[in-house]
Amino acid sequence: MKPSIPKGTRDFSPVEVTRRTYIFDTIKRVFQKFGYQPIETPVMENLSTLTGKYGEEGDQLIFKVLNSGDFLSKADAKKLEDRNSKALTFEISEKALRYDLTVPFARYVVMHQNEIAMPFKRYQVQPVWRADRPQKGRYREFYQCDADVVGSESLLNEAEFVCIYDEALSNLGLNDFTIKINNRKILSGIAEIIGKPELIVDMTVAIDKLDKIGYDGVVKELIERGFNEQDVEILRPFIELSGSNEEKLQVLRSSLRSTEIGKKGIEELETIFSYLSAFELKKAKVELDITLARGLNYYTGAIFEVKSNEVQMGSIGGGGRYDDLTGMFGLKGVTGAGISFGADRIYDVMLDLNLFPESAVISTKVLITNFDANAEKYALPILAKLRAEGVNTELYPSSSKLQKQMKYADAKRIPYVILIGDEEIQSGQLTIKNMISGEQEKLAIESIIAKLA
Amino acid sequence: MKPSIPKGTRDFSPVEVTRRTYIFDTIKRVFQKFGYQPIETPVMENLSTLTGKYGEEGDQLIFKVLNSGDFLSKADAKKLEDRNSKALTFEISEKALRYDLTVPFARYVVMHQNEIAMPFKRYQVQPVWRADRPQKGRYREFYQCDADVVGSESLLNEAEFVCIYDEALSNLGLNDFTIKINNRKILSGIAEIIGKPELIVDMTVAIDKLDKIGYDGVVKELIERGFNEQDVEILRPFIELSGSNEEKLQVLRSSLRSTEIGKKGIEELETIFSYLSAFELKKAKVELDITLARGLNYYTGAIFEVKSNEVQMGSIGGGGRYDDLTGMFGLKGVTGAGISFGADRIYDVMLDLNLFPESAVISTKVLITNFDANAEKYALPILAKLRAEGVNTELYPSSSKLQKQMKYADAKRIPYVILIGDEEIQSGQLTIKNMISGEQEKLAIESIIAKLA
Numbered sequence: 075m076k077p078s079i080p081k082g083t084r085d086f087s088p089v090e091v092t093r094r095t096y097i098f099d100t101i102k103r104v105f106q107k108f109g110y111q112p113i114e115t116p117v118m119e120n121l122s123t124l125t126g127k128y129g130e131e132g133d134q135l136i137f138k139v140l141n142s143g144d145f146l147s148k149a150d151a152k153k154l155e156d157r158n159s160k161a162l163t164f165e166i167s168e169k170a171l172r173y174d175l176t177v178p179f180a181r182y183v184v185m186h187q188n189e190i191a192m193p194f195k196r197y198q199v200q201p202v203w204r205a206d207r208p209q210k211g212r213y214r215e216f217y218q219c220d221a222d223v224v225g226s227e228s229l230l231n232e233a234e235f236v237c238i239y240d241e242a243l244s245n246l247g248l249n250d251f252t253i254k255i256n257n258r259k260i261l262s263g264i265a266e267i268i269g270k271p272e273l274i275v276d277m278t279v280a281i282d283k284l285d286k287i288g289y290d291g292v293v294k295e296l297i298e299r300g301f302n303e304q305d306v307e308i309l310r311p312f313i314e315l316s317g318s319n320e321e322k323l324q325v326l327r328s329s330l331r332s333t334e335i336g337k338k339g340i341e342e343l344e345t346i347f348s349y350l351s352a353f354e355l356k357k358a359k360v361e362l363d364i365t366l367a368r369g370l371n372y373y374t375g376a377i378f379e380v381k382s383n384e385v386q387m388g389s390i391g392g393g394g395r396y397d398d399l400t401g402m403f404g405l406k407g408v409t410g411a412g413i414s415f416g417a418d419r420i421y422d423v424m425l426d427l428n429l430f431p432e433s434a435v436i437s438t439k440v441l442i443t444n445f446d447a448n449a450e451k452y453a454l455p456i457l458a459k460l461r462a463e464g465v466n467t468e469l470y471p472s473s474s475k476l477q478k479q480m481k482y483a484d485a486k487r488i489p490y491v492i493l494i495g496d497e498e499i500q501s502g503q504l505t506i507k508n509m510i511s512g513e514q515e516k517l518a519i520e521s522i523i524a525k526l527a
Numbered sequence: 528m529k530p531s532i533p534k535g536t537r538d539f540s541p542v543e544v545t546r547r548t549y550i551f552d553t554i555k556r557v558f559q560k561f562g563y564q565p566i567e568t569p570v571m572e573n574l575s576t577l578t579g580k581y582g583e584e585g586d587q588l589i590f591k592v593l594n595s596g597d598f599l600s601k602a603d604a605k606k607l608e609d610r611n612s613k614a615l616t617f618e619i620s621e622k623a624l625r626y627d628l629t630v631p632f633a634r635y636v637v638m639h640q641n642e643i644a645m646p647f648k649r650y651q652v653q654p655v656w657r658a659d660r661p662q663k664g665r666y667r668e669f670y671q672c673d674a675d676v677v678g679s680e681s682l683l684n685e686a687e688f689v690c691i692y693d694e695a696l697s698n699l700g701l702n703d704f705t706i707k708i709n710n711r712k713i714l715s716g717i718a719e720i721i722g723k724p725e726l727i728v729d730m731t732v733a734i735d736k737l738d739k740i741g742y743d744g745v746v747k748e749l750i751e752r753g754f755n756e757q758d759v760e761i762l763r764p765f766i767e768l769s770g771s772n773e774e775k776l777q778v779l780r781s782s783l784r785s786t787e788i789g790k791k792g793i794e795e796l797e798t799i800f801s802y803l804s805a806f807e808l809k810k811a812k813v814e815l816d817i818t819l820a821r822g823l824n825y826y827t828g829a830i831f832e833v834k835s836n837e838v839q840m841g842s843i844g845g846g847g848r849y850d851d852l853t854g855m856f857g858l859k860g861v862t863g864a865g866i867s868f869g870a871d872r873i874y875d876v877m878l879d880l881n882l883f884p885e886s887a888v889i890s891t892k893v894l895i896t897n898f899d900a901n902a903e904k905y906a907l908p909i910l911a912k913l914r915a916e917g918v919n920t921e922l923y924p925s926s927s928k929l930q931k932q933m934k935y936a937d938a939k940r941i942p943y944v945i946l947i948g949d950e951e952i953q954s955g956q957l958t959i960k961n962m963i964s965g966e967q968e969k970l971a972i973e974s975i976i977a978k979l980a
Contacts, residue, residue: 076856077573077576077634077637078638079568079573079576080569080573080622083569083571084569085567085635085639086566087639088564088565088649091565092564092565106919107918108919108921109920109921111544111890111939112544112545112548112889113538113544114538115532116532116536116537117624117654123530123531123532134595134596135595137593139591139592140616140619140620142587142590142658144612144613146610146612149610154607154610157597157600157607158599159596160597166593167593168533169533171570171592181532184530185530185532185538186540189540191938191939192935195921201570215571223924226925228924228925230922230924231924349907352904354911403529403530450683451805454802454805454806458805458806458807461560461561464560465560466562468562469683471646471679471681471683471684472679472680481644482644482646486564
């Protein structure tokens with residue numbers, strides 16, 4: 075039997091784990107700097123907690139866990155006979171794998187509302203599962219890396235999300251990336267003045283194509299998607315929106331002056347930009363983009379999306395404000411806002427740009443070779459000494475051929491090897507080889523410690 | 528609808544996550560120091576990978592994942608009609624949650640044998656799932672924290688496991704704990720000279736009770752468990768085994784001189800103790816304990832178990848050598864040895880002994896209060912400056928009552944609060960309050976940075 079793993083899942087090798095850990099730790103460190111604290115929730119949630127939260131299609135993509143024991147004993151006879159898989163699911167399965175971190179977070183807030191100090195700023199870095207068709211860059215098991223705040227309406231939170239993206243991605247070595255920002259209320263305002271709120275998504279999708287298909291192309295697409303000539307005339311300033319964020323805001327102020335919700339959206343954006351003017355961003359560009367319509371059914375205020383300008387890749391982050399996260403579990407009136415980092419894509423971007431530092435490989439710093447029983451005995455206290463000084467050290471565990479031992483050091487990317495033969499034992503001067511440069515020198519153990527510690 | 532989580536699972540609050548992270552990080556750091564590297568495997572494995580590896584009872588405790596889509600369409604009609612849950616499981620479920628980290632590790636080694644440098648030393652810290660009846664200290668989702676080496680027969684590995692336990696648990700602050708060590712071959716040797724290999728477990732269980740029930744009690748139990756008077760006479764030196772490890776070894780050498788496997792076990796122990804004499808242990812006591820029979824069907828050489836002597840608690844670690852880990856997946860002749868830390872129990876021990884340092888709570892270092900719009904505006908560059916210096920800082924996101932803001936700082940265990948009112952803005956001397964001592968002083972921002980950074 076040749077073993078395999080379920081499609082859409084992955085094993086992570088030591089190099090991959092340490093690189094992923096480097097990404098997660100860098101992001102977590104920034105979350106913490108901004109006052110976010112970690113929580114963890116179980117991999118399995120009650121199926122009833124998850125169903126109905128992701129739309130009908132989402133419900134189909136939730137991995138359900140079979141009840142333990144004699145799960146069929148109480149199953150409905152009719153459903154069994156009809157082979158009604160969908161209906162039977164709820165009789166033989168009470169638990170499921172979490173589909174995202176947002177619903178479990180909402181569930182957490184409601185369950186622990188009496189222990190939580192509001193505003194509650196939490197981050198969560200855990201895997202989620204979706205029974206999607208696997209394809210390049212899309213997995214059935216993948217990590218989400220979220221920070222959310224609930225119980226605070228302040229737009230300072232939104233401004234700080236921009237800072238978090240900026241600092242985390244800059245710290246990871248990204249040099250050129252754009253944080254796009256929009257506001258659902260502006261989109262609502264536009265839809266209001268046209269009188270076609272139901273076509274919000276069609277509208278944004280069409281406008282978004284200006285760069286690719288030009289003004290006439292956008293107009294054609296708008297007509298195809300259910301807008302008329304008159305609508306297009308009203309939409310013209312929004313389609314042609316360009317320039318700096320301030321220039322765009324000026325156009326919006328004038329075009330949306332007749333809609334209360336539109337004006338509210340502009341005001342919110344102005345407040346966020348005003349906060350941001352007090353903070354110095356490292357590498358991020360911030361761009362007002364009214365075509366951004368990410369998760370539109372969900373967000374009620376700011377909407378974010380982050381893209382690398384150095385590598386062709388989908389968004390590497392996104393988020394926004396939602397006004398009623400915990401309502402689904404009966405706790406009304408708790409506003410929230412959150413962002414997410416796309417760790418898998420960030421990994422690919424960093425690999426592409428060669429941004430992983432050598433230190434992002436956890437490995438042994440020095441391997442002591444093992445020539446024979448005598449050399450091994452001599453090596454033991456040296457091994458202990460190096461470790462006591464905090465140096466990751468291995469003694470090759472048996473007296474194998476030197477070539478094999480060197481190959482082992484290479485495979486593990488161990489940068490130094492200490493060679494101990496009869497000569498070294500007699501003189502106390504150990505040969506230390508730099509595996510990258512190939513250089514060798516003879517040093518006393520104290521000097522080796524000084525070199526490696 | 529009042530939300531809940533599946534029984535036997537847990538949410539972890541910020542304080543709990545950071546304490547658990549402290550434990551895991553401390554252990555991982557030691558694993559790395561000894562040349563172990565991390566891998567991660569998927570939460571779901573193919574059901575066929577897991578079944579048949581944990582005995583029939585274990586198979587029942589594996590959580591199975593329901594196939595996606597119309598899982599009943601191809602199910603066997605007879606099995607459906609008979610409501611044969613057990614047989615139907617394999618028709619409607621192809622995936623399952625991992626039950627431990629050992630079988631996935633074996634699967635990993637076989638699948639990746641061409642990329643792996645042997646000896647392969649890996650650690651893995653991930654959750655596992657068992658459909659056990661939940662009870663105090665036993666969960667359906669819990670973390671395992673394992674280090675294993677495959678492809679090396681050297682007993683240096685066993686000696687280093689003792690060092691790893693010693694260093695990790697000492698670093699966590701444990702002061703008095705015992706690493707018990709035994710060897711399966713010694714037990715086999717004893718069973719060989721009695722001629723009752725099938726009663727190995729009964730024998731060790733009975734002998735283990737000497738402290739509680741005395742010599743006569745042990746003899747009574749041995750008789751009940753199928754031994755006769757003559758057996759008991761042969762067993763006497765083993766029952767009465769006491770003294771130092773060297774004294775025990777001496778008795779074993781004499782009692783087991785007629786059994787090859789027994790002598791091999793003694794020789795292995797001697798080699799391990801000889802390696803250990805070259806290493807200085809920090810806090811651990813090492814005790815040869817021939818009643819240790821942990822996972823007897825599994826281990827073929829050394830057996831380990833770790834217990835705290837400061838707190839009444841089950842074992843906080845265990846492991847041993849197994850000679851044919853990957854044989855179940857068709858790769859023969861790969862020997863291995865491994866240990867595991869019981870993170871949940873270590874957590875309880877540390878809580879009991881108050882061993883978690885304050886630094887094991889990730890939180891904000893300083894909260895800046897928010898009196899009004901003017902003070903908020905003044906605070907923004909201060910917020911940015913503190914963060915630029917690496918200080919975890921929050922500005923309370925709205926101008927709420929001071930009492931509410933102080934309560935927030937208390938709830939999050941934030942040690943410092945900066946109060947900015949009109950007076951502070953005018954003088955540039957900010958009030959900083961130590962939330963633990965209650966002390967307040969007025970300092971310029973530079974001095975505050977110097978104090979907190």
